[in-house]
Amino acid sequence: MNSHIASSPTAALDMRHDCLAERQQALIAQLDQAELQWWQQALARLGQSPDANTAALLSSQCKRRIGDRAMLDDKGWSQLQVARALLLAQVLDQQPEAEQLPLLRQLFLWGDDQEKVALLKALDWLDSHGSCLELALQAGRTSNSQVFAALALDTLYPSRHYPERAFHQLVLKALGMGLDVSRLRGLSERQGVALNQLALDLLDEQLAAARPVSGGLYLAIAFNLLSPAQHQRLLGLSRQQCLPPGWHEHLAGHLPT
Structure with a gap:
């Protein structure tokens, strides 16, 4: 660090x-x-x-x-x-x-x-x-997953004090480290089209590289807030059967069957 x-x-x-x-x-x-x-x-x-x-x-x-x-x-x-x-x-x-x-x-x-x-x-x-925001952002650059998890999971500090871009980066890094993002508190309040886009970009990147899709990636996506383009993007992946098991359950009610 x-x-x-x-x-x-x-x-x-x-x-x-x-x-x-x-x-x-x-x-x-x-x-x-x-x-x-x-x-x-x-x-x-x-x-x-x-x-x-x-x-x-x-x-x-x-x-x-x-x-x-x-x-x-x-x-x-x-x-x-x-x-x-x-x-x-x-x-x-x-x-x-x-x-x-x-x-x-x-x-x-x-x-x-x-x-x-x-x-x-x-x-x-x-x-x-939020006086320690700069300290938290610097600490978040660590490559130690335990240290990063202490900052990202089971605490409201990032959700309360991080600006949007920094919070989105926190989510993506947690996914990249294989952490359980269901423990990232305040995530649902920070969801939106911008985070949807970042999550879908990560999904495309992982599929294109034939890498496993990050577990919990779907949790970063607000399916009810998908833009028309994002909606079509997921619909295409669904029709091509490219989505990981379990994703279709989360798509139910948001994409045509």
């Missing part, structure tokens, strides 16, 4: 403290006695030294001190990921407003892939106003 993060105007992070408080309670409920003791000590230490070095050190120690078990009430999150996200939230909350975003960028650059995963999964909790 590119080690340089483009700068953007400094802005305070508006964190979703209600979500963070719920995650804190859920994490504490799952920790065993030894884990809980270390966790309380870690929070106290970070409260005394709320700086990048302390946050990075405690995030690293989390891997040994907090089990990587799945959160019971939050599919897709592990205890380790939640702990790292909460450490981030605490250190950011104790910074002057003008220093919050620069610190978050610094911790992102310092983090290993799994720490980047935790940060990106938590962006919607840490930044409700």
Whole structure:
């Protein structure tokens, strides 16, 4: 991943403290006695030294001190990921407003892939106003599918804050990486003729190259919003029996039988 993060105007992070408080309670409920003791000590230490070095050190120690078990009430999150996200939230909350975003960028650059995963999964909790958009767009250039999935799936951050072109690129990259785009939240609200066109172009490209069609590609298409030309394009592929199995079900009611 590119080690340089483009700068953007400094802005305070508006964190979703209600979500963070719920995650804190859920994490504490799952920790065993030894884990809980270390966790309380870690929070106290970070409260005394709320700086990048302390946050990075405690995030690293989390891997040994907090089990990587799945959160019971939050599919897709592990205890380790939640702990790292909460450490981030605490250190950011104790910074002057003008220093919050620069610190978050610094911790992102310092983090290993799994720490980047935790940060990106938590962006919607840490930044409700989209101040981290440039950081998110830069992070999305990664070739690591786990890091990209943390940014793209099971989070509303892209749907809430990405401009149209960037969101469409996110969808296409998720498809290209073979990710489950049914987990790309807000996709249906972002569908339209423009995304239809991009999805159909990708379909044509894959068919022409005799490559497998990306699973879930049909989910990027709003069949009720097909332009006349797009309608005819899919109708032609359907008549030539070029469409993958299952597509005809989604075409039902939108293309003549």
